[in-house]
Amino acid sequence: MTMGCLKHRCSSTHTCMYKPVGCEWDKCEMIFAYEPQSEFIDFEISYQLAPGDTARNRYIAIGFSDTQDMLHRTLNIVAIFLIAVGFILIFIAEDGRWAGDEFPQGTHSILGMTASIGIFLQPIVAYFRCAPHDSKRVIFNWGHGLLGYLSWCCAAASIYMITYPPFSYNFKVTDQFGAAPLALMIILCVSFVLAILLLDGCRIGANILKRRKSAYQTNRLMKASANGALAIFQLSAQFFSARQSSNKSRRAITKADSPARLYSLNRSKNFTPNIRSTPSARSPSNQKGVYMSGRNAVLFKSIF
Numbered sequence: 001m002t003m004g005c006l007k008h009r010c011s012s013t014h015t016c017m018y019k020p021v022g023c024e025w026d027k028c029e030m031i032f033a034y035e036p037q038s039e040f041i042d043f044e045i046s047y048q049l050a051p052g053d054t055a056r057n058r059y060i061a062i063g064f065s066d067t068q069d070m071l072h073r074t075l076n077i078v079a080i081f082l083i084a085v086g087f088i089l090i091f092i093a094e095d096g097r098w099a100g101d102e103f104p105q106g107t108h109s110i111l112g113m114t115a116s117i118g119i120f121l122q123p124i125v126a127y128f129r130c131a132p133h134d135s136k137r138v139i140f141n142w143g144h145g146l147l148g149y150l151s152w153c154c155a156a157a158s159i160y161m162i163t164y165p166p167f168s169y170n171f172k173v174t175d176q177f178g179a180a181p182l183a184l185m186i187i188l189c190v191s192f193v194l195a196i197l198l199l200d201g202c203r204i205g206a207n208i209l210k211r212r213k214s215a216y217q218t219n220r221l222m223k224a225s226a227n228g229a230l231a232i233f234q235l236s237a238q239f240f241s242a243r244q245s246s247n248k249s250r251r252a253i254t255k256a257d258s259p260a261r262l263y264s265l266n267r268s269k270n271f272t273p274n275i276r277s278t279p280s281a282r283s284p285s286n287q288k289g290v291y292m293s294g295r296n297a298v299l300f301k302s303i304f
Contacts, residue, residue: 076122083116104161111158118151152192159185 098109125144130137163181 073123073126076119076126080119080123083119087116108158108161111154111161115151115155115158118147118154122148122151149196156185156189156192159188 122144125140125147129144130140163185
């Protein structure tokens, strides 16, 4: 624990975050306090800076994901501290005097000041960050990222002006250190570009893969649903078609092949069954000993 309630002196064991005995939240005068946990770091901000529940239940995790960016913030704070030290050293070296607007001294100072302002604004902007799933989070991400990139470019251009030989002679850098500053600057720029391509490329690639996977799963689900619906429709069509053909066959048998209907039709036409006196070897005999075949046999049986 680094800091706690300065008035109640409760920072020896824990801060006002856990409301210890004798510590009043509204009277807590600490600025910043944190406590390492197993996978994250709890921290709290002063009641005066963030009133209400805004200052409570916040954490910074350790890692590189969207919610685990402790290293990113730590490096940002270290950079702010180093820039502040650099400003103090420059003012001491120049006795607090402005170098003027001549090139490259004036340009170097203006670019350095612009980069410093952008770096100092980054933690303030980051404090008002939206929730991860907020609709405005994309605007924050782009604004926060562009501010960081532009600040770095201004700082790189400012340093380049005192390391590039045509300009470095005015600052007497080459006379004292030779080509080492320029070599370090080139290494820094190349490392920065490679880091951007690697980290942002991986992030963009991961987002593209996630979107494609989601779209593929959605299309696959829609295709499976469509195939299932088509199969159900085909089965239903086959079922109703078979049922309809069965009903038609049943109606046809009822209307055309009914013995009673055949009897009435044949009797109205004075129909006489075709009775053969000679028995056939292939035709079975009925109970009366008469041999016949086809519909006449059915009609004869129904009559007699």
